[in-house]
Amino acid sequence: MSNAAPGPAMDYEEFRKLGHETIDLITDYLATIRDTPVFQPLTPQQRAGLSQRPLGDLPDSPRDILHEAVSDILPYAMGNGHPRFFGWINSPPAPIGVLADLLAAAQGAACDVGDIAPLWLERTAVAWLSEIVGYDPQTTMGILVSGGSVATLTCLTVARQHCAETDGWDVRRDGLSGDRRMLTYITEQTHSSVRKAVELLGLGSASIRIVPTDDELRMDAAALERMVAQDRAAGARPFCVVATAGTTNTGAVDPLADVARVAHAAGMWLHVDGAYGAVAAVHPELRGTFEGLAQADSITMDPHKWLSVPIECGCALVRDRELMRRTFSLVPPYLRTEEGKGIGGPPSYAEYGIQQTRGFRALKVWMVLRHAGRQGIVDLVTRNVALARLLAGLVDQTPGLRLAAKPQLAVVAFQYVPADGDDTDRVNAVNRALEHALQTDGRTFVTGTVLGDRFVLRASVLHYATSEEDLRELVSTVCRIGAEVEKETLAGYLSQRAHF
Ligand SMILES: Cc1ncc(COP(=O)(O)O)c(C=O)c1O
Numbered sequence: 001m002s003n004a005a006p007g008p009a010m011d012y013e014e015f016r017k018l019g020h021e022t023i024d025l026i027t028d029y030l031a032t033i034r035d036t037p038v039f040q041p042l043t044p045q046q047r048a049g050l051s052q053r054p055l056g057d058l059p060d061s062p063r064d065i066l067h068e069a070v071s072d073i074l075p076y077a078m079g080n081g082h083p084r085f086f087g088w089i090n091s092p093p094a095p096i097g098v099l100a101d102l103l104a105a106a107q108g109a110a111c112d113v114g115d116i117a118p119l120w121l122e123r124t125a126v127a128w129l130s131e132i133v134g135y136d137p138q139t140t141m142g143i144l145v146s147g148g149s150v151a152t153l154t155c156l157t158v159a160r161q162h163c164a165e166t167d168g169w170d171v172r173r174d175g176l177s178g179d180r181r182m183l184t185y186i187t188e189q190t191h192s193s194v195r196k197a198v199e200l201l202g203l204g205s206a207s208i209r210i211v212p213t214d215d216e217l218r219m220d221a222a223a224l225e226r227m228v229a230q231d232r233a234a235g236a237r238p239f240c241v242v243a244t245a246g247t248t249n250t251g252a253v254d255p256l257a258d259v260a261r262v263a264h265a266a267g268m269w270l271h272v273d274g275a276y277g278a279v280a281a282v283h284p285e286l287r288g289t290f291e292g293l294a295q296a297d298s299i300t301m302d303p304h305k306w307l308s309v310p311i312e313c314g315c316a317l318v319r320d321r322e323l324m325r326r327t328f329s330l331v332p333p334y335l336r337t338e339e340g341k342g343i344g345g346p347p348s349y350a351e352y353g354i355q356q357t358r359g360f361r362a363l364k365v366w367m368v369l370r371h372a373g374r375q376g377i378v379d380l381v382t383r384n385v386a387l388a389r390l391l392a393g394l395v396d397q398t399p400g401l402r403l404a405a406k407p408q409l410a411v412v413a414f415q416y417v418p419a420d421g422d423d424t425d426r427v428n429a430v431n432r433a434l435e436h437a438l439q440t441d442g443r444t445f446v447t448g449t450v451l452g453d454r455f456v457l458r459a460s461v462l463h464y465a466t467s468e469e470d471l472r473e474l475v476s477t478v479c480r481i482g483a484e485v486e487k488e489t490l491a492g493y494l495s496q497r498a499h500f
Pocket residue numbers: 088089146147148149150191193244246247248273274275276302314
């Protein structure tokens with residue numbers, strides 16, 4: 001047997017040099033990102049190079065690998081690190097979070113069992129997140145997961161356990177045998193991850209009830225109450241309401257206190273999807289909007305959204321710690337530890353969620369939040385909300401643009417209105433084409449969505465470095481490219497018509 005260490009081993013002096021070089025390259029990347037395109041499409045050759053490279057038989061030079069990663073991969077991201085990225089709900093990574101991920105990778109801890117620092121730190125990270133939503137950190141249980149979707153799946157699994165325990169059956173043993181019509185109430189605006197969770201839990205998407213919304217796209221609590229009563233009278237089991245604190249489309253926050261009253265009076269679980277907006281509960285002017293949030297039985301948070309914790313990081317918060325444990329706990333002999341003996345520490349995080357081996361997400365939450373401080377979080381949210389309001393004002397004042405919904409939190413939904421009229425199909429076609437043209441243009445980045453029968457553009461302001469100037473550039477770019485797209489789509493329409 002050779003004495004040379006195999007595969008992954010590296011000489012530590014070489015590692016040190018490469019590490020310093022890496023930090024320099026990362027710093028250049030972050031410091032100059034504003035001067036690069038927000039998004040740049042890959043060429044067919046680049047795609048092939050990235051997706052089809054065979055694994056070589058012999059080792060490659062670490063330095064070559066590093067430089068190739070920086071030149072051929074780093075610039076071709078979604079663009080959310082750029083201050084003029086306004087797509088979906090994706091924030092930039094906080095610089096200290098980038099360092100945190102590096103440290104966590106170096107430690108390589110499996111964060112499930114043991115009297116280890118990462119697990120104690122996760123308690124603090126989760127306690128800080130709990131405080132933001134008004135939960136009592138002493139009694140709440142929370143677990144960091146990959147993102148909002150898994151947080152919601154985790155919470156709704158606890159909700160299903162709660163329903164089974166309340167009704168006297170054992171979902172872990174018996175599954176969903178029998179005719180259990182367990183209904184979940186959402187709105188048209190609820191994120192698709194909720195439907196996915198309901199499907200994964202075996203409840204079936206046919207068990208979802210869509211509650212009407214008011215003119216600000218918020219759940220109508222009175223309609224919810226009526227629907228629950230009717231469904232119960234028809235023999236079904238209304239089991240869970242999922243309200244949203246900050247919808248993806250427009251940032252709408254459902255009337256949480258009213259929804260909580262209806263849900264709890266009917267013996268239902270209330271889950272709040274706060275993946276996007278729950279953090280905005282710290283905004284001094286928005287406290288009223290979030291009233292009732294802490295009455296939820298569980299909450300999805302997503303530190304990799306507004307808090308700028310590097311992707312991936314979501315958080316499932318559940319008020320009843322023991323119920324959460326009963327939902328997931330399964331400890332075989334080879335995983336059993338005893339507190340105070342050997343490595344034994346607090347109960348394993350695997351007893352509160354889906355994963356066994358877990359990465360050290362808590363470190364980046366802890367470092368990013370500690371660096372920002374409570375005031376830093378308030379300032380970030382306040383600034384982004386103010387910028388979104390400014391953008392809404394700019395849209396409102398600009399001929400050829402119109403707001404598509406009342407702006408809430410930091411999302412602005414709007415449309416480009418072609419000069420030749422207001423036909424819905426034509427406006428939709430122009431805005432669809434405009435979304436794509438804006439994305440490939442590289443100066444700015446927005447995404448689209450559908451509100452009723454309208455296709456609209458939406459800009460979400462989440463970056464800590466976005467400026468007023470960036471918003472003015474967004475508006476002028478939309479107008480300029482909108483006019484080009486308008487001409488092209490009109491030419492397309494006319495030639496299509498000539499064709500037939
Ligand atoms: C309101 C809302 N809920 C849930 C999610 C899903 O979160 P994730 O993408 O982290 O799984 C999103 C994502 O944008 C969202 O906006």
